[in-house]
Amino acid sequence: MTGPRTPSDRVDVCIVGSGPAGAVTAAALAERGHEVIVLEAGPRFDFADRQHRMERHLRPAHGWTDVWDMGGPRDAYTSSGPVDYPLNTTRVKGVGGTTLHWLGLTPRFHEKDFEMESRYGLATDWPIAYDDLRPYYAEAETQMGVAGAEDNPFAPPREESFPMERFPPSYSDSLFAEACEELDIAVHSVPQARNSEPYDGRSACQGWGTCAPVCPSGAKYDATVHVRKAEQAGTRVIDRAPVQRLEHDSEGERVEAAVYATPDGTEHRQEARQFVVACGGIETPRLLLLSQSETYPDGLANSSGAVGRYLMEHAFAGTNGLLLERTEQHETGFITSESHQFYDHEDSTPGSVKLEFFNYAGPSPLDIALGDGRWGTDLLEAVDFEFGNRLQIGALVEQLPDPTNRVTLDTDETDDHGNPVPDVSWGVGNHAIAAMEHAQEIQRRILTTMGARVTGQTDVHDPGPARHPMGTTRMGTDPAESVVDTRLRTHDLENLSIASSSVFPTGGAMNPTLTIVTLALKAVEHIDADL
Incomplete structure (x- = not known):
């Protein structure tokens, strides 16, 4: 239920976005006793409306974006690259984010995906290895509820069985x-985050057959699962509160506040000790670019110039x-x-x-x-x-990272709050x-x-595109070439972390959501330690 949209007093953590990364981060930090607030640009959808949304999908009068009310000035964008990028089919703005319409496949990245440069002389290596993420992968599978079997001879090594039997x-x-x-x-x-049996208080799959773009039964995991857990642990979630910019201190070393707008047009400042941007592969770099200042004239956390660059997709x-x-x-x-x-x-x-x-x-x-x-x-x-x-x-x-594939601000077109819209330039x-x-x-x-x-x-x-934007705030050890470090914390600001596919240095050819959640769980440990 939506409450007042005024800011809280200075909290421990302010998270921008309530998709899988933001929701999992919020739940984990709140369960550790931290005061957390989540700012979500879109509305809170009523679960009881899902069957109606399924029917909307099935009827020829409605398109894919109509199911979750995407489009219009709020979601305006441009696509200037050699291949048209249908941004509004890749995302959902609302509590739960893009997991509201995802297919639900959850493979792990393979070991070679972290070692592209050292194995093939291509792209770059991740600054972390598959082995570094193995325990977090297992935790992500448990948290989301993954059905699978150990029948894939090509899968990377694992110690734990899947939480549920395969379909x-x-x-x-x-x-x-x-x-x-x-x-x-x-x-x-x-492997997929879809219940083959009752799990975590949700039913087994009912076989509606409309998993993408809507699961009426809730058997397919979506991030509202962790939004509920976060709220039960004390997190405050404000919907229809798009963040306009992040403001930093006079030294440019720490973020002080997230400035967000409410439906009546009022702007509010939410202060926090730590900030996490979890807006996905397009809106995350856009928010940083919108947060330019005298200290960061090219966009917040963008001393490397990599914010928005290296956009990858799965063709x-x-x-x-x-x-x-x-x-x-x-x-x-x-x-x-x-x-x-x-x-x-x-x-x-x-x-x-x-x-x-x-x-x-x-x-x-x-x-x-x-x-x-x-x-x-x-x-x-x-x-x-x-x-x-x-x-x-x-x-x-697999697509290699290319700096000319990028997200920039289109100053010739603005959204419903007067901000430049994202321009997506993508080639294959x-x-x-x-x-x-x-x-x-x-x-x-x-x-x-x-x-x-x-x-x-x-x-x-x-x-x-497979609707998997990645790479636009890449992870690395060199601040001159990357945006975040191995902790998912920005090189430029000591209290700003990014939990998103945007941090992937390379994208492999595996669906990214499990790895997004895996990295978010890793980042939680570092943020918790800092608090």
Whole structure:
């Protein structure tokens, strides 16, 4: 329930953003006895409305961004790069953040993802190794509730079993697996933050099939789980309180306050001993750039010039096929089988590929009717031919950090508070293109072996992003080349930490949310020690 939006007296920790990083950080620090306040730009959504939001998603009159009320002056942005970046499909502004619409896959990064320069002479190494994060990965899986199995021969080492049993493979998975066995391609289960059994007070998956963009049952983890835990431990969460800027002391060594606006247009200053920015890969650098001052004319914590630079994404490579027999596959809503066989590569190129076998049945009858204008008998014949025998294989691929891929401020367009909007400039790069071509060659071989006809492939020069922005406030040991250190604390300000995919020096080809939460749990220990 929303309370007053006036600031608290000086608190221990002020967190900007209530997505997975912000919510987990808030809960962990509050449970350690610290006074915490969270400032969230978007509203608090009523859980009871989720079924209505699911229905909105299913109806043709509404688009993806309508489900969680994205768009308009509040969410204005520009995209000036060589590939259009659909920012408002990557994020949700509201309590719970982008986990409200995420798919829920939670693989760990592989060891090679932390060692790109030392292994391949590419990009840069992380200043921490996989082994440094192993205990935090295990804790993140427990905190979120991850269902999985130790059947992936390519997964990085682990000591603990998954908190829940895996989801079983679908029927179409068995068809893919048969062809992959013939091609000596290993297929295995997918770890995901989705309850395969009742867990942490939430039900098992109910099978609605609309996981992205909305889970009506709450069986899929989202950050409101930790928002509730944070509030139970005494955290105060203020929604519809977008932070306009961070203000620092006269020496430029500490942040003193987060200035936020309320729906009536009033600005307030929230003071704290420690600050954590957890706004995701785009809004985090934007807030730092908006917080420029005489001491930091290029943006707060930006003495390196790296704030906003090195934007990475996971370009999606897909291949569709038509099988001349019924798969009888239903829209499960999530992926139950993958292959990481092409992830840990020996040569520098092509880069990592994570194959994903989609539980895809084909276009819905409504999509067929709206697309072709067919009704009655014609529609029934079309549905009989086009639904239930479609196949889709996808892949996430590795993109290298490039300083020209970046987030800047577009001073020609402003949001509802008069601030310059973020401009996203994103291109794919030859390394990712080579990985996508490699992925599609594998996908084509699998479908051909199944006896399917390939009906289409992603344009590797103009792919869609997987909605995983990373790298824009990168971690490193050299303050001249990075924004935060191994503690996730900014080099420039001693009480400002960043918990976000924006700190990733490289992005691999694994879904990032588990690693985001893992790093947040690591940062909590350092912030707690400082307090």
